[in-house]
Amino acid sequence: MKTIKDVANLAGVSVATVSRALNKSGYVSEKSRQKVEAAIKELDFYPNEVARSLYQKKSKLIGLLLPDISNPFFPLVAKGVEDKMSEMGYNLILGNVQENSSKEEEYIRAFTQNNVAGVLSAIEGGFRNLKNMPFVMLDRVTSNKEYSVYSDxxxxxxxxxxxxxxxxxxxxxxxxxxxxxxxxxxxxxxxxxxxxxxxxxxxxxxxxxxxxxxxxxxxxxxxxxxxxxxxxxxxxxxxxxxxxxxxxxxxxxxxxxxxxxxxxxxxxxxxxxxxxxxxxxPAYQIGYKGAEILCARIEGRKVKEKNIQLPVTLEVRESLRKKDENE
The missing domain is CATH 3.40.50.2300 (Response regulator)
Incomplete structure (x- = not known):
């Protein structure tokens, strides 16, 4: 595995210069920045995101808790979340709880260890033990719904x-x-x-x-x-x-x-x-709008709507009889 030291050696600059270039903190001359970028490309170097997040005290990782991804509804929710988070430059860590409280606790612990920037949860009570971490509830929303997106x-x-x-x-x-x-x-x-x-x-x-x-x-x-x-x-x-x-x-x-x-x-x-x-x-919209709210919270922007209830519609298909004529 290539390290930041390998990048510095190939670019002919100090490790501190590479670190400043990667984290966009402090002065780096344009010439040195170009050398670092060329070395990163040649070595196919990927920075350690967890280490970087600890250094910057912020992360580009998001936790998503779902009850059961074998239920086709929840992958659609996840797709909405992923599409919006990708637009905003975040990556997802998915926790498939499978209605198991022990798994829920394991995933929350993993989110904390990976220094995630925030959590979206379709698990009732899935915000437990998150401390001051920003979170948004999706779909399964209790009365304690400070930030949430759900359907009617x-x-x-x-x-x-x-x-x-x-x-x-x-x-x-x-x-x-x-x-x-x-x-x-x-x-x-x-x-x-x-x-x-x-x-x-x-x-x-x-x-x-x-x-x-x-x-x-x-x-x-x-x-x-x-x-x-x-x-x-x-x-x-x-x-x-x-x-x-x-x-x-x-x-x-x-x-x-x-x-x-x-x-x-x-x-x-x-x-x-x-x-x-x-x-x-609207499974996709539940995920997408939930991700919008979470991004705003993480980035310190004002959230216009804290709780969003989306409409549902009736889809009449062949498993229903024809309407009674007297209706």
Whole structure:
């Protein structure tokens, strides 16, 4: 591995001169700067960013905590974060927590050790132990949301239920995401309000998580427990797709005998046949706008909007029946 001393020797200048050129601190003549740049290029030298950040007392590294990157929603959030951070000259350290509090603590420790400039977190409580480090919450936002970007989950739950209400519901099952995740309860509240306003009978079916691993098991038990269900409001697209697959395996016709609506609008929802109706969340924008706020905080600029709630939309596809004519 090439060192700063190797650069200094090749350029014919002192190590201190190379350090000043790299850190853009102190005077370096134009001639010496050109020699240093040429030596860096010839040696393919990359400075130690952690050491540099400690020297400058600032870093170009950002920590990003996500619950589960196997869920297609979160890579879209990460892409939004990465695109904005790349524009601003920052690099990401990704922490895939997988709903594991021990992993969360490990990643936060790694962020601290790498002297990250700030943290974005889609983990509830993911700002614990960050001390005075700038952070912004994404998607899963609690009442303690000093800086956050999230979507309108209450509206999303309402839109999902309204879509079902308008399409001949007889027996409705609402899948409830894990109660430890606050936005799943907000969605539930939106759905229940609409169903009760229309006097629609419904059942609740709780799921352990939003992860792939639980979706197949949950879909089997749902259809076993509610064999006459004809309308399902799923907790997310993963569970909605798993329900559709299990229903098709049982010979249940979608949407004639069973209609399903998901949540997120992940890329696979359009690829399924029948295609999945869903509530579209602006995942990329959540990440991008969250990164904008964090950059402003790190760089000492005024944050115009500390808490940004983004709208959601209903995507009507083949897993929903046609609207009732009398609606």
């Amino acid at each position: 989950d209450y509206l999303g739950g309402s839109l999902a239920a309204q879509a079902i209400v308008e399409r001949s519901p007889r027996e409705v099952v609402v899948m409830v995401g894990p109660r430890s995740v606050s936005n799943s309860l907000v969605r539930l509240a939106g759905s229940i309000k609409v169903l009760e306003e229309h006097k629609i009978t419904y059942h609740l079916f709780e799921t352990e998580s939003f992860q792939f691993e639980s979706a197949e098991k949950a879909s089997f038990h749902l259809l076993e427990n509610f064999p006459k269900v004809n309308s399902i409001i799923a907790s997310n697209d993963i569970h909605a797709l798993a329900v559709m697959r299990e229903a098709i395996r049982r010979g249940i016709k979608i949407p004639d005998e069973l209609q399903v609506i998901g949540y997120d609008d992940n890329p696979y929802s359009k690829m399924m046949y029948p295609s999945l109706a869903t509530i579209a969340q």
